[in-house]
Amino acid sequence: MSSAGAGQQQFRYTQTPSKVLHLRNLPWECAEEELVELCKPFGKIVNTKCNVGANRNQAFVEFADLNQAISMVSYYASSSEPAQVRGKTVYIQYSNRQEIVNNKSSGDVVGNVLLVTIEGVEAGDVSIDVIHLVFSAFGFVHKIATFEKAAGFQALIQFSDSGTASEARNALDGRSIPRYLLPEHVTSCLLRISFSAHTDLNIKFQSHRSRDYTNPYLPVNPSAIDGTLQPTLGPDGKKKEPESNVLLASIENMQYAVTVDVLHTVFSAFGTVQKIAIFEKNGGMQALIQYPDVATAAVAKDSLEGHCIYDGGYCKLHLSYSRHTDLNVKVQI
Template sequence: MASVSSQPQFRYTQPPSKVLHLRNLPWECTEEELIELGKPFGKIVNTKCNVGANRNQAFIEFADLNQAIAMISYYASSSEPAQVRGKTVYLQYSNRQEIVNNKTTADVAGNVLLVTIEGQDARLVSIDVLHLVFSAFGFVHKITTFEKTAGFQALVQFSDAETATSAKGALDGRIIPRYLLSENISPCTLRITYSAHTDLSVKFQSHRSRDYTNPYLPVAPSAIDGSGQFNLGLDGKKLEPESNVLLASIENMQYAVTLDVLHMVFSAFGPVQKIAMFDKNGGLQALIQYPDVQTAVLAKDTLEGHCIYDGGFCKLHLSYSRHTDLSIKVFGKYNLLIVI
């Protein structure tokens, strides 16, 4: 058979495989772009991007051999070549039957975790809930969330591999605590492996991505409501004037709520400077002071309406306080907790 060109689009003599080898891709082509190219022909179960000396090659693995054959056959007979970002992509069957490199990489401990959220309502798990879960093991630098063929996933970046390993060991296979999820969300399980990434690229603060190390990062338009306010909540409600101090009301108190309990819950979002507890109108309330407004916004959006204990006990209702710096001269029934 005559060669089509000096760089043929297909290697006709290679036996069919579920894995296709792609060449001449744009530099740093993403997994999303590969999936978009292949999904008309079937389900892609694995990918490997940015391989080769110029990082312009990749592999995609279909669930079924016939799906890979369909893609090769289509572009072999089509007058329009396969394209990504306007570049012609050359396709051929790979000499491998499955992509194994990604699995090998996942066994190497790193500071970034790949988290797959399993469950019927996995896509309803907010980035703030993930931040709360993983912050229990150390400072979380960045989080990005996305949807892949494997389901709803997230990348969680810690400062070092040791912290990431600690989080992975404790959370892999575990269910997200019930009190962190809305009542209408079914249980969700975390499946965790190591990612090959070491430093995630976050260009905007949004519902999909956060950089907790850079408070000056621009906010994506989708995270700003109609009044121009910064809104990281998911309920679409107009925000009240924000403050670095939250007012918490606690209902259905079947268990004791102490300063230590409140500190444990609220410090997951950042350093808590002060907490004041008091009785008002026959119920328990508390003021929680953070060093900045952004941390208070994150805590409020995540914890509003959630229960401290399973079973709907000690439900939190949060609003912003007009206070900015708590100063209590007379101690009442509860002490003031000051964290230096």
């Protein structure tokens, strides 16, 4: 009897594993992306619930598979280094629930934040700058947060009001991001858009996953900016060319006329184009496009390199940085 009693007592205090983990002692207003950062080494996260409890310092994280949750609990149970978020020790245990049910309003309730699922792409295929470019056509975008869920690559996009968000949703839901903004290997890219229950996204830092366009003083997470702080070596091991705010565009397969207006339309999608100069060199057409800063030029270069202005492979762009920094363009009457 005593051994059976001891067994029952042990069972009573032993948690049943669940693919949902309960995290305690989190920092105040812990963001979803901070939870994902902590948990993603152990498996695919399909749902989260942040800022739970009276002190809003608890959360739930749901893995796609039970073994992934067990792996995380086992790792920190035997590790000399505790789980930490922003320097705070986080306590992890199995939840008594088997899935997270969010009591959020449905996607039909109009709000100022859109939940966008981008079908047909991996997380690295669509940059946050491209998402910003597409959605800011409808009004000022305050904040963007991107993440991966079971549904795929998703983004939360915050506008100032529900009217602007509705306009963007009505125009873009079921549409595709323009091909010239996507990598060549992406064959289809569909936007599925609903309204989020969020009203104000909690962005902790600027990174390739999150941006707050209302706060220029928000710190940048150096490890999170795509390639901008990496060693200046290209894929071939050679030194990368010095960056500039002026791009040199070589245009091949010229089946259609490419005018200053055409180039302005293509390149101003990434920021203010200050000056454009077109000229012929070695029998081909080239152009210089001047932006106000190097960062804008870099985004345009990365997004447009190798893409065609016209469908069918016509007017293909090859881009490099120019040694110029300020073009001397004379106005033609």
